[in-house]
Every structure is written in C-alpha cells, then in structure tokens.
Amino acid sequence: MILTVDHGAVRELQLNRPPANALNWELMTELKHAVDNAPADGARAIVISGRPGMFSAGLDIPLLLTLDRNRIMDVWRCLYSLLGSLACSPIPICAAVTGHAPAGGTVLMIFCDWRIVPQGEWKIGLSEVQVGLPLPPVVFLALRRLVGPHRAQQLATLGLLMSSAEAVQVGLADEIVPPEQVVSCAVQWCEKLLALPQKAVSFTRREARADLAAIFRDDLDTEIAEIAAAWWEPEAQSVLHRVAERLTKRKA
Amino acid sequence: MILTVDHGAVRELQLNRPPANALNWELMTELKHAVDNAPADGARAIVISGRPGMFSAGLDIPLLLTLDRNRIMDVWRCLYSLLGSLACSPIPICAAVTGHAPAGGTVLMIFCDWRIVPQGEWKIGLSEVQVGLPLPPVVFLALRRLVGPHRAQQLATLGLLMSSAEAVQVGLADEIVPPEQVVSCAVQWCEKLLALPQKAVSFTRREARADLAAIFRDDLDTEIAEIAAAWWEPEAQSVLHRVAERLTKRKA
Amino acid sequence: MILTVDHGAVRELQLNRPPANALNWELMTELKHAVDNAPADGARAIVISGRPGMFSAGLDIPLLLTLDRNRIMDVWRCLYSLLGSLACSPIPICAAVTGHAPAGGTVLMIFCDWRIVPQGEWKIGLSEVQVGLPLPPVVFLALRRLVGPHRAQQLATLGLLMSSAEAVQVGLADEIVPPEQVVSCAVQWCEKLLALPQKAVSFTRREARADLAAIFRDDLDTEIAEIAAAWWEPEAQSVLHRVAERLTKRKA
Numbered sequence: 075m076i077l078t079v080d081h082g083a084v085r086e087l088q089l090n091r092p093p094a095n096a097l098n099w100e101l102m103t104e105l106k107h108a109v110d111n112a113p114a115d116g117a118r119a120i121v122i123s124g125r126p127g128m129f130s131a132g133l134d135i136p137l138l139l140t141l142d143r144n145r146i147m148d149v150w151r152c153l154y155s156l157l158g159s160l161a162c163s164p165i166p167i168c169a170a171v172t173g174h175a176p177a178g179g180t181v182l183m184i185f186c187d188w189r190i191v192p193q194g195e196w197k198i199g200l201s202e203v204q205v206g207l208p209l210p211p212v213v214f215l216a217l218r219r220l221v222g223p224h225r226a227q228q229l230a231t232l233g234l235l236m237s238s239a240e241a242v243q244v245g246l247a248d249e250i251v252p253p254e255q256v257v258s259c260a261v262q263w264c265e266k267l268l269a270l271p272q273k274a275v276s277f278t279r280r281e282a283r284a285d286l287a288a289i290f291r292d293d294l295d296t297e298i299a300e301i302a303a304a305w306w307e308p309e310a311q312s313v314l315h316r317v318a319e320r321l322t323k324r325k326a
Numbered sequence: 327m328i329l330t331v332d333h334g335a336v337r338e339l340q341l342n343r344p345p346a347n348a349l350n351w352e353l354m355t356e357l358k359h360a361v362d363n364a365p366a367d368g369a370r371a372i373v374i375s376g377r378p379g380m381f382s383a384g385l386d387i388p389l390l391l392t393l394d395r396n397r398i399m400d401v402w403r404c405l406y407s408l409l410g411s412l413a414c415s416p417i418p419i420c421a422a423v424t425g426h427a428p429a430g431g432t433v434l435m436i437f438c439d440w441r442i443v444p445q446g447e448w449k450i451g452l453s454e455v456q457v458g459l460p461l462p463p464v465v466f467l468a469l470r471r472l473v474g475p476h477r478a479q480q481l482a483t484l485g486l487l488m489s490s491a492e493a494v495q496v497g498l499a500d501e502i503v504p505p506e507q508v509v510s511c512a513v514q515w516c517e518k519l520l521a522l523p524q525k526a527v528s529f530t531r532r533e534a535r536a537d538l539a540a541i542f543r544d545d546l547d548t549e550i551a552e553i554a555a556a557w558w559e560p561e562a563q564s565v566l567h568r569v570a571e572r573l574t575k576r577k578a
Numbered sequence: 579m580i581l582t583v584d585h586g587a588v589r590e591l592q593l594n595r596p597p598a599n600a601l602n603w604e605l606m607t608e609l610k611h612a613v614d615n616a617p618a619d620g621a622r623a624i625v626i627s628g629r630p631g632m633f634s635a636g637l638d639i640p641l642l643l644t645l646d647r648n649r650i651m652d653v654w655r656c657l658y659s660l661l662g663s664l665a666c667s668p669i670p671i672c673a674a675v676t677g678h679a680p681a682g683g684t685v686l687m688i689f690c691d692w693r694i695v696p697q698g699e700w701k702i703g704l705s706e707v708q709v710g711l712p713l714p715p716v717v718f719l720a721l722r723r724l725v726g727p728h729r730a731q732q733l734a735t736l737g738l739l740m741s742s743a744e745a746v747q748v749g750l751a752d753e754i755v756p757p758e759q760v761v762s763c764a765v766q767w768c769e770k771l772l773a774l775p776q777k778a779v780s781f782t783r784r785e786a787r788a789d790l791a792a793i794f795r796d797d798l799d800t801e802i803a804e805i806a807a808a809w810w811e812p813e814a815q816s817v818l819h820r821v822a823e824r825l826t827k828r829k830a
Contacts, residue, residue, distance in 0.1 A: 166735075187731070203522050208529035218534075219727045223471045224497070227439070227534035231418075231519065231527055245728070267735065270707050273813045275735055277712035282722075282731035309525045455774050460781035470786075475723045476749070479691070479786035483670075483771065483779055561777045 075101045076108050084264040085117035086170070086257065089124045096134035097178045099145075099152050106156040113165050118272075119264035120163070122186065123170035123257050124179075127196075132178030135205065136318040138305075147302045150210075153178075154298055157212060158290040160185035166267055166279065170260035172253065176235055177201045180246065184216045185286070187279075189246070190260050191238040192253035198241040203233035206313030210301045215289050221245040327353045328360050336516040337369035338422070338509065341376045348386035349430045351397075351404050358408040365417050370524075371516035372415065374438065375422035375509050376431075379448075384430030387457065388570040390557075399554045402462075405430075406550055409464060410542040412437035418519055418531065422512035424505065428487055429453045432498065436468045437538070439531075441498070442512050443490040444505035450493040455485035458565030462553045467541050473497040579605045580612050588768040589621035590674070590761065593628045600638035601682045603649075603656050610660040617669050622776075623768035624667065626690065627674035627761050628683075631700075636682030639709065640822040642809075651806045654714075657682075658802055661716060662794040664689035670771055670783065674764035676757065680739055681705045684750065688720045689790070691783075693750070694764050695742040696757035702745040707737035710817030714805045719793050725749040 077088040087108045089095040105122070112120050124130055138149060160167060160182070169186040171179075174197045181200065183189045191198065200217060202209045209217075209230045218226040221244055228234070229244065241247040251259050267275060280287075304310055329340040339360045341347040357374070364372050376382055390401060412419060412434070421438040423431075426449045433452065435441045443450065452469060454461045461469075461482045470478040473496055480486070481496065493499040503511045519527060532539075556562055581592040591612045593599040609626070616624050628634055642653060664671060664686070673690040675683075678701045685704065687693045695702065704721060706713045713721075713734045722730040725748055732738070733748065745751040755763045771779060784791075808814055 187735075203526040203530055206523040206526050208526045209533070211533050214530070214533050222474060222726060223534075223537060227531070228500075230534050231439075231531045233522065233526075248732075270737065271710040271813050271817050273808070273811050274707040274710050274712045274737075277808065278707055278718070279731070279735045281713070281715050281718050282727075282734050285727060304525070304529065307525050309523050313523050455778040455782055458775040458778050460778045461785070463785050466782070466785050474726060475786075475789060479783070480752075482786050483691075483783045485774065556777070556781065559777050561775050565775050 076104045078108065080117070081121075081261045082265075083116070083118040083268060084121060084261050085112050085115070085119070086121040086123055086261070087112075089122070089130055092125065094128055094131035095124050095179075096131050096137070097153070098134045098137055099149050102149075102152045102156045106152075106159045109156075109159045109163060109167070117165065118268050119165050120167040121170050121257065121260040121264060122167060122182065123260070124172040124175075126253070127173035129169075129171045129173050129175040130179035130182060131174060132176055132181070135314055136321055139314060139318055143302075143306070146305050147299070150298050150302045150305075153181075154210075154212065154294055157181070157185050157216075161216070161283070161290055162287045164276070164280075166264060168260040168263050170257045171196075171198070171238075171247065172256050174198075177205065181213050184213070184220055184246070187283075188248050188260075188263050190249045190251060190256050190263065191241055191247040192256050193238060193250055194253060196238050197235045198238060198246060199233070199235040200230055201233040201235050203231065204235075205317050206307075206310035208301065208304050211297055212289050212294065216286060219286060328356045330360065332369070333373075333513045334517075335368070335370040335520060336373060336513050337364050337367070337371070338373040338375055338513070339364075341374070341382055344377065346380055346383035347376050347431075348383050348389070349405070350386045350389055351401050354401075354404045354408045358404070358411045361408075361411045361415055361419070369417065370520050371417050372419040373422050373509065373512040373516060374419060374434065375512070376424040376427075378505070379425035381421075381423045381425050381427040382431035382434060383426065384428055384433070387566055388573055391566060391570055395554075395558070398557050399551070402550050402554045405433075406462075406464065406546055409433070409437050409468075413468070413535070413542055414539045416528070416532075418516060420512040420515050422509045423448075423450070423490075423499065424508050426450075429457065433465050436465070436472055436498070439535075440500050440512075440515055442501045442503060442508050442515065443493055443499040444508050445490060445502055446505060448490050449487045450490060450498060451485070451487040452482055453485040453487050455483065456487075457569050458559075458562035460553065460556050463549055464541050464546065468538060471538060580608045582612065584621070585625075585765045586769075587620070587622040587772060588625060588765050589616050589619070589623070590625040590627055590765070591616075593626070593634055596629065598632055598635035599628050599683075600635050600641070601657070602638045602641055603653050606653075606656045606660045610656070610663045613660075613663045613667055613671070621669065622772050623669050624671040625674050625761065625764040625768060626671060626686065627764070628676040628679075630757070631677035633673075633675045633677050633679040634683035634686060635678060636680055636685070639818055640825055643818060643822055647806075647810070650809050651803070654802050654806045657685075658714075658716065658798055661685070661689050661720075665720070665787070665794055666791045668780070668784075670768060672764040672767050674761045675700075675702070675742075675751065676760050678702075681709065685717050688717070688724055688750070691787075692752050692764075692767050694753045694755060694760050694767065695745055695751040696760050697742060697754055698757060700742050701739045702742060702750060703737070703739040704734055705737040705739050707735065708739075709821050710811075710814035712805065712808050715801055716793050716798065720790060723790060
C-alpha cells in the first residue's frame with residue numbers, strides 16, 4: 075500500500091490504496107513502519123505523497139463501520155502511533171499533497187515539517203466534526219501549533235473544508251504549486267535542507283519540534299479510549315452511516 | 327440591566343444600562359448569571375450584544391471612584407467571576423459588538439468564541455493603561471491567545487484604541503459588517519455551529535478552549551488583590567479622577 | 579565599545595566595535611552592564627543601536643576560532659547572560675537596527691521590546707545553521723514568541739537571511755523606516771511608552787514579557803555546555819574556518 079521511490083537521499087513514500095487512499099489499519103501501519111525505517115535505510119529526508127488528484131480521503135468510514143469495538147480501538151491506536159512517528163521523526167518530512175486531503179488527509183499533513191499543496195479546487199481541512207467525530211486532542215495541538223489557538227478553534231469546531239489557496243492563507247499549508255510539480259517541489263524542499271550543515275540543522279530542528287514531540291511523551295491511552303468511544307455515540311453512528319451511504323451511491 | 331431575546335435556540339443577552347453600558351457590580355453580576363443559566367433554560371448558544379452605537383464603555387469609573395476598598399475588591403472579584411463564566415461556558419458565545427467597546431468592552435469580547443464588529447469609526451481596544459490601570463493578567467492571557475505574545479504585548483502596554491477595521495486586522499475581532507447587521511450575523515454564526523453534529527462540536531470546542539478555561543482553575547485571589555490594590559495607587563487615582571471629570575463635563 | 583547618548587530619559591547604547599560590531603566577550607559584557615545599569619542612572623527606556631550600515635555581524639568568528647574550550651564556554655555564558663539582561667530588563671528596550679544584523683545581530687534584536695529596521699537591502703535573520711552552529715534553544719524560544727512555532731521552525735532550521743522588508747513581513751521586525759531615521763524613531767517609540775501612566779505600563783509590560791523572562795529562571799548550565807560543545811564538532815569547525823577565510827579574503 076506504500077510505494078517507495080528514492081530520489082537520492084530523499085525517500086518518497088507514496089500512499090497507494092486505490093481509489094482514495096482511505097486510511098485503514100494496514101495502510102497506517104505500513105506508513106508508520108516506512109517512516110520509522112527510512113533513516114536506517116540511509117534516507118535523510120522523507121516525502122509523503124498520494125495518488126494524482128487524491129492525497130488521502132481520511133479514515134475508511136465504510137470499512138470502519140464493519141468493525142467491532144476492539145478493532146475500532148486498534149484503528150485509533152494505530153493512527154496515534156503513526157502520528158507519533160511523524161511528530162518524532164529524526165529526519166524531516168515534507169507532505170506532497172497531490173490532491174484532496176479532507177479530515178485524516180489533513181491530519182497526516184499537519185504532523186509533517188512542510189506542506190506543499192496543488193493549485194486548483196482540492197478539498198483540504200479538518201472536517202471531522204462534519205462526519206460526527208470529535209477532533210482528537212493530539213490533532214488539535216498540532217493544528218494550534220501551525221495556525222495559533224484562535225484560528226485552530228475556528229477551523230476545528232466548524233470542521234471547515236477549503237481550497238488549497240485558502241489552506242495556504244490560513245496556515246494549514248505552506249506552498250502552492252501546479253499539481254504536477256507538487257512531488258518535485260517537495261523533494262527540492264528536502265534537498266535545500268540537506269544542503270546545510272547537518273549536525274546544526276538536526277539539533278535546531280529537534281528543538282523547534284520539541285513541543286510537537288512532547289505531545290507523544292504523555293500516556294495517551296485514556297485519550298485514545300475516549301476518542302474510540304466517541305465513534306459509538308448514536309449521533310456519530312447516524313452521521314457516519316449517512317456518509318457511508320453517500321459514498322456507496324457515488325461509487326455506483 | 328440585561329434584556330433577553332431568544333432567537334430559537336440562540337439566546338441574545340443585550341446589555342442595557344444606559345447610556346454607555348458602563349460596567350458596575352450589578353450589570354456584571356446579572357450578565358454572569360444570565361450566561362450561567364442559559365443552558366438550563368434550553369439555550370444552545372449565546373449572543374452578547376449592546377445598545378446601538380455602544381457595546382460597553384468598560385468599567386463605570388465615576389461610580390467606582392465613590393467606592394471604598396472593600397467594594398472595589400468586590401467589583402474586581404465580580405469581573406473575574408464573569409470572565410470565568412464566559413471562558414468556561416459549555417455553549418458557544420458570540421460577541422455582537424454594536425458600537426464602541428473600549429477597555430472593559432473589549433475585555434468582554436475577547437473571552438467570547440467569536441467577535442463581530444460594526445463598520446465605521448468605533449473605538450475598540452484594551453486601553454486600560456491609558457486610564458492608569460494595569461491590564462489584569464487573566465485578560466492578557468486571553469488577549470495573547472487571540473493575537474500572539476508579541477502583538478499582545480504591544481496592544482496591552484500601549485493601551486491602543488483602534489477602529490473596527492483595525493481590530494479585525496490585528497486579530498482582536500473576527501468579522502466586520504454594517505452596524506445594523508451585527509446582531510443578526512452573530513445569531514447566524516451561532517446557527518451555523520448548531521447545525522453541526524453537537525456531541526462532536528462540543529467535545530472539539532471544549533478541547534479548543536481548554537487553555538482559556540484553565541486560566542480560571544488557578545486560585546486567582548492573590549492576582550485579584552493585586553489588581554484591586556493598583557486602583558488605589560496615587561498615579562491611578564490621579565488619572566482616573568481626570569478621566570471622570572472629562573466624562574462629567576462631556577455629559578454637561 | 580559602547581557609546582552612550584542620553585535623549586532625555588531614553589538612553590541610547592551604541593555598539594561601537596569597528597568595523598562590524600562583531601560580538602566578542604568584551605562587547606557583550608559591556609553591553610550587559612550598560613543595560614543593567616541604565617535604570618539606576620535614571621534612564622527610563624533603552625535604545626540599542628549600531629554603526630551606520632551595520633547593527634552587528636554577530637559572533638566574531640575569526641577571533642573565536644583562536645580561543646580554547648574554556649574561553650569558548652565563557653563566550654557562550656556571556657551571551658546567555660546578556661540575553662537574560664535584555665529579556666528581564668525592568669525598562670523597555672527598542673532595537674534601532676542601523677544596518678546588517680545577521681545571526682547574533684538578529685539574536686540581540688529579538689530579545690528587545692520593539693525592532694525598527696532600515697529600508698534597503700540589509701541582511702537580517704538567524705543564519706546560525708548556515709555557519710555550522712545550532713540555534714541556541716533560548717534564542718529559539720524568543721523567536722517562537724515573535725513569529726509562532728511553525729514560522730520559527732522554518733526560519734531557524736533553514737537559517738534564512740532576508741531583507742528588512744521581509745523581516746517585517748515574517749514578524750522578525752516591527753517597523754521599517756529610512757536608515758537615517760532608525761534611531762530617532764526608536765527614541766520616539768520609547769517616548770510614546772513613557773508618556774503613559776508608568777505604574778500601569780510597567781505592571782502590564784512585566785506580565786506581557788513574563789514568558790520571555792521565565793526562560794532565564796531555569797538553570798541553563800547544561801544547555802550552555804551543549805551549545806559550547808557544538809562549536810567543537812568537526813562539521814562546525816570546518817564550516818566556521820571556511821567562513822573565517824572568506825571574511826579574511828574580503829578584508830584583503
């Protein structure tokens with residue numbers, strides 16, 4: 075589910091679960107291991123990319139609706155574990171957002187070091203509340219770090235989806251380029267960083283991301299249990315089933 | 327001193343202490359109780375509005391200058407208690423800033439979830455230092471959350487008053503609309519939030535405002551005593567008496 | 579190495595170590611004492627200025643490369659002590675950036691209350707990583723306070739140098755004026771603050787800078803030792819020697 079392309083010392087990890095790169099336990103686990111293993115393989119920076127037109131549609135809601143309580147808990151544990159790997163990565167990670175990135179798609183982006191989004195009408199944003207789910211607190215903290223406490227409150231509580239250009243304007247993304255240049259610009263961003271004295275950059279980067287890494291030093295079991303429980307709320311179940319029906323109809 | 331207007335599930339609390347909605351113990355106590363009681367009455371969101379052309383002129387300085395030390399302490403306790411209710415409200419609050427909102431007027435605004443200000447030459451800003459009073463630390467923390475540490479230092483130490491448009495530009499306010507639309511836009515902002523899945527929004531909003539609510543979990547008695555003591559500083563008394571004289575002359 | 583010019587209650591401290599105001603132990607020690615002693619001498623605000631066209635080029639790398647481990651440690655201790663004096667100054671400090679301010683030049687700026695930069699193609703930015711040095715954590719915290727966590731990560735890890743106009747745009751500087759007006763505007767900024775009720779301003783300013791001052795309440799010995807050790811890394815030594823050679827050639 076992950077295609078690996080090495081551009082010199084920059085390793086591209088391409089999400090490849092057609093059609094929408096929807097996040098399930100397997101995709102998230104593979105991505106986590108790919109991120110964790112990259113430095114030992116000699117990679118000095120990572121680009122996470124998606125498929126043309128689709129970075130990731132977020133959690134695979136129709137699939138998740140077939141799971142029992144234990145498996146849902148596993149999915150959330152798996153997501154938190156992946157986010158911890160992104161936040162604590164010893165080498166820089168650039169998100170090459172190749173298309174839509176609603177909800178979980180944006181979640182992956184905001185734990186990276188840098189975000190490049192494509193020109194055009196792509197949907198980006200933490201739309202969790204719109205599908206009946208609370209935004210996980212660790213995700214809120216990463217969002218707040220990017221856009222400040224007040225803007226984070228606005229984006230999270232309204233579950234706003236927006237275009238790439240708006241995402242750059244509010245601080246959810248850093249650069250906007252033509253869609254076909256997203257990956258190459260992400261590789262270039264990494265190369266620019268790798269051209270600098272590496273000891274100095276690594277130390278400085280670790281300090282600069284210490285607040286993000288610190289989120290994952292706490293015991294997050296209680297938080298994960300709370301977020302997993304929210305999945306089973308009648309309100310959430312009702313909205314999620316409506317979303318799943320809409321997705322099924324669209325496919326047909 | 328508070329007029330209540332229910333717009334469906336949105337309760338408007340209209341400050342009504344002519345001519346300037348100057349804050350005294352009674353107005354602040356009534357507003358606090360109205361905010362505290364709204365959820366039990368079935369309100370799902372609150373709009374705090376003022377009179378046309380005047381949201382609130384802030385503390386009633388001429389009146390406060392007639393009070394003794396115990397009563398001044400009561401006034402500050404009462405303000406802190408009101409701010410705690412705004413910060414910790416379980417339902418969202420939108421400030422419909424219907425006109426001028428200097429000093430205490432802006433203080434009320436910045437503890438709300440969202441701020442809509444009127445087009446035109448209205449005075450907004452935390453001008454406390456200009457009347458000889460320090461900005462209370464809890465107010466500074468709420469300001470810093472909105473505009474960041476450096477801008478907060480600038481606004482607070484200079485006691486800058488500004489127009490509505492400038493308030494939006496620096497982040498003290500969120501939206502600017504024609505004066506006659508301030509209240510209806512505030513109601514609409516609440517309705518937009520209420521149209522979303524409520525469990526998910528409530529959880530997400532509580533997390534997003536946890537930092538603001540946390541300010542009021544500390545014991546603030548020492549801080550309140552310090553701020554109340556500042557009222558009696560010779561410098562403050564001299565500036566406050568000059569301000570009161572100017573207000574009396576303007577009335578005559 | 580410091581010229582003192584009193585403009586009424588505003589004391590200007592002019593860095594004067596030709597040609598580049600490069601920071602050595604003596605200059606930093608003199609500046610620290612001048613800042614510490616200003617209030618007792620009756621100064622109510624401080625302006626730190628440089629030479630025309632050069633605020634400060636940062637650490638005197640060619641000189642530092644001649645020092646042994648103990649002396650290098652002394653230099654970093656001295657810098658930290660100076661930054662602590664700037665951060666904790668009981669009276670406001672305005673940086674009058676009279677020209678280039680790379681690396682250590684920008685470090686001095688960001689611990690001041692306000693920063694005025696000159697129009698034109700001057701170099702500003704925390705370029706430490708470009709000369710092989712990590713950005714000291716205390717400096718990162720001061721930067722983060724000014725520009726937010728994400729922008730701070732970007733500026734620090736890339737060691738970006740920029741023009742005055744860009745510095746204002748990203749929040750590294752506050753005002754941009756013609757070069758010959760930098761000092762007078764800095765004096766005016768101080769005078770504006772001094773015209774306000776002083777007790778109220780002092781209290782409010784202390785609260786607003788409490789987070790910056792708090793950095794220096796921790797024991798920073800371990801951090802200083804770590805930063806001093808980074809000087810001796812082979813990577814750093816190799817880059818620093820190349821920088822020193824370039825500077826020597828330019829002089830010749």
